[in-house]
Amino acid sequence: MKLRRRCPGRCPVWMAVAAGLILGLGLMAGCAPSPELNVLGYLVARRLGTLDPAAQHRGPVGSLEGIVTSGGRPLAGATVVVAERLGRPHAAQTDAAGRFRLDGIPVGQYVPAAVAPGHQEMVPRDWLGLARLVTIRGGQVTQAPPLALQPYLPPPLPEDLAGAVALTHTGTWTATTNFPPGAAAQVMAFSFQWAGAQVDSLRLYLPPSAQEGESFPWLFMVYPTHVDNWQPVSVAFASQGYAMVAISPVGERGMDIDAHTRDARVAFELARQGALSRHILSGQAIFLGGSFSSAIVPRLLRDVGEHAAAWVSVGGISNAFSLAADFYAGRLEMPPQYELAVPALGPPNVYPLPFLRASPVYWAGDLPPTMLVHTDADRIAPITQAYEFEAALRAAGVPVQVYYYQDVSHYLQIGEDLTDVGVEMYYRILEFIEVYR
Structure with missing residues (x-):
C-alpha cells in the first residue's frame, strides 16, 4: 500500500501518540530505540506529514555555546555537532580554550555530540546515564552541558x-x-x-x-x-x-x-x-x-x-548527517535493500551518535x-x-x-x-x- 504524505482531515490520534512514545521510550532508556522502532517512527512521521525539509528551516533560530574537555583540561580541535530532525548538521571546532559556538540552529530540542581525533565520540548524560537535551530558543544563546571526551580505546579481543x-x-x-x-x-x-x-x-x-x-x-x-x-x-x-x-x-x-x-x-x-x-x-x-x-x-x-x-x-x-538531509529531501536514489537505512538510525537531532560514528x-x-x-x-x-x-x-x-x-x-x-x-x-x-x- 502506498503511503500518502498527509492524512485526510485530522490525523488519527494513535499516530501522534505512537511517534511520541517511540521517541520518549528511547530517551528514558538512555539509548536509541531499535532500528525497527526507528523505522516505525519514520513511517508514522511520514504519514503525519512532519518530514518537510522546507518547514524545518522556517522560523526563529538560536545559538549554542560551551566547552569541551579531556582529562579535565580544555581540548582544542574537537568538533561539536548539533543536527536538525532531518539531518542538516551544525558543526564547529573548539578553539585553544576548548570553547565552541554554533549559530543559526532552529528552535527546538537537541542532543549535542562531540568527537576529536584520538577520542571517543560522546553525548552529555545525566547521573542516570540519560542523554541530556538542550533547548534552543529564538534569538538566545543556550549553554551546553559539559562535554568531556575520553581517549579512544579499541575493545579488547581474546588472546587465542x-x-x-x-x-x-x-x-x-x-x-x-x-x-x-x-x-x-x-x-x-x-x-x-x-x-x-x-x-x-x-x-x-x-x-x-x-x-x-x-x-x-x-x-x-x-x-x-x-x-x-x-x-x-x-x-x-x-x-x-x-x-x-x-x-x-x-x-x-x-x-x-x-x-x-x-x-x-x-x-x-x-x-x-x-x-x-x-x-x-x-x-x-x-x-x-x-x-x-x-x-x-x-x-x-x-x-x-x-x-x-x-x-x-x-x-x-x-x-552521515548530510546524507540523511539528502535522503529526507528526496535527493537520493537508494537501492531497495537500503531504502530504510537512514531512518533505521533514528532522528539525528536526539540520537546523533550513530550518525557521528559514520x-x-x-x-x-x-x-x-x-x-x-x-x-x-x-x-x-x-x-x-x-x-x-x-x-x-x-x-x-x-x-x-x-x-x-x-x-x-x-x-x-x-x-x-x-x-x-x-x-x-x-x-x-x-x-x-x-x-x-
Missing part, C-alpha cells in the same frame, strides 16, 4: 583469537577474471563465530603462482554486498602480487555499523596474526571499502591504528593517507560527500589523492561491463597502493 572464534577453513578454489588479461588467483574461504553470529564471508585471494615460503604485501577489503559477488575485483588485485583479504557484512547484524566493524576487526586480526595463511607478509595493510562499507572501514581504521598504511574509499560516505569528516585526523574515488553520477552517496571529506582531510594534514570523474559506470566494475573509466580507476588505485605497500 583463532580458537576463540572457531576459525574454520571451508573451501579452496582457483578463480579467473577477464581483467587484467590472464588474471587468476588462489581462493581460500573461511568462517568464524563472533558475538552471536556466524560470519562466513571471509576470503583470502593469493597470486596464482604463490609457492610455499612466499609472502606478499596485503590488502584488506570490506565489500558492501556479499564478498563472492566481487570476486573479479579481488582476483584482479591479487593477480598483481598481493594477498587480498576480503570480508562483507553478514545479514544477522542488520544496519549495526559497530557490529559489522567488530566482525571486520576480528577478520583483520586473524589475517595479521597469520591464522589464515603464512603467505600474508607481516606489516601494515592497505584498506579498501566503498558505498555502505565506507561507513565501516574508517571505524576499523581507528581500531587498527598503526597497522594501517593507507586506505581507499570508493563512492564513500563521509558525513561521519569521519569530523575526525579525519585519525585516518592514514587516503585515496577518494567518486563519480558525480552517484545518486546514493553524492560526490559532495567526497568534496567535504577531501577538505577535512587536507585541513587535518592527512595526505590525500582523489579521482573524480563524470560517468555512470559502476565503481570497479571488472567483468563484461568494464569501461575505459573502470580501467583507469583500477590502475589509479593500484598506483596509490604501490606508493604505500
Whole structure:
C-alpha cells in the first residue's frame, strides 16, 4: 500500500501518540530505540506529514555555546555537532580554550555530540546515564552541558583469537577474471563465530603462482554486498602480487555499523596474526571499502591504528548527517535493500551518535593517507560527500589523492561491463597502493 504524505482531515490520534512514545521510550532508556522502532517512527512521521525539509528551516533560530574537555583540561580541535530532525548538521571546532559556538540552529530540542581525533565520540548524560537535551530558543544563546571526551580505546579481543572464534577453513578454489588479461588467483574461504553470529564471508585471494615460503604485501577489503559477488575485483588485485583479504557484512547484524566493524576487526586480526595463511607478509595493510562499507572501514581504521598504511574509499560516505538531509529531501536514489537505512538510525537531532560514528569528516585526523574515488553520477552517496571529506582531510594534514570523474559506470566494475573509466580507476588505485605497500 502506498503511503500518502498527509492524512485526510485530522490525523488519527494513535499516530501522534505512537511517534511520541517511540521517541520518549528511547530517551528514558538512555539509548536509541531499535532500528525497527526507528523505522516505525519514520513511517508514522511520514504519514503525519512532519518530514518537510522546507518547514524545518522556517522560523526563529538560536545559538549554542560551551566547552569541551579531556582529562579535565580544555581540548582544542574537537568538533561539536548539533543536527536538525532531518539531518542538516551544525558543526564547529573548539578553539585553544576548548570553547565552541554554533549559530543559526532552529528552535527546538537537541542532543549535542562531540568527537576529536584520538577520542571517543560522546553525548552529555545525566547521573542516570540519560542523554541530556538542550533547548534552543529564538534569538538566545543556550549553554551546553559539559562535554568531556575520553581517549579512544579499541575493545579488547581474546588472546587465542583463532580458537576463540572457531576459525574454520571451508573451501579452496582457483578463480579467473577477464581483467587484467590472464588474471587468476588462489581462493581460500573461511568462517568464524563472533558475538552471536556466524560470519562466513571471509576470503583470502593469493597470486596464482604463490609457492610455499612466499609472502606478499596485503590488502584488506570490506565489500558492501556479499564478498563472492566481487570476486573479479579481488582476483584482479591479487593477480598483481598481493594477498587480498576480503570480508562483507553478514545479514544477522542488520544496519549495526559497530557490529559489522567488530566482525571486520576480528577478520583483520586473524589475517595479521597469520591464522589464515603464512603467505600474508607481516606489516601494515592497505584498506579498501566503498558505498555502505565506507561507513565501516574508517571505524576499523581507528581500531587498527598503526597497522594501517593507507586506505581507499570508493563512492564513500563521509558525513552521515548530510546524507540523511539528502535522503529526507528526496535527493537520493537508494537501492531497495537500503531504502530504510537512514531512518533505521533514528532522528539525528536526539540520537546523533550513530550518525557521528559514520561521519569521519569530523575526525579525519585519525585516518592514514587516503585515496577518494567518486563519480558525480552517484545518486546514493553524492560526490559532495567526497568534496567535504577531501577538505577535512587536507585541513587535518592527512595526505590525500582523489579521482573524480563524470560517468555512470559502476565503481570497479571488472567483468563484461568494464569501461575505459573502470580501467583507469583500477590502475589509479593500484598506483596509490604501490606508493604505500
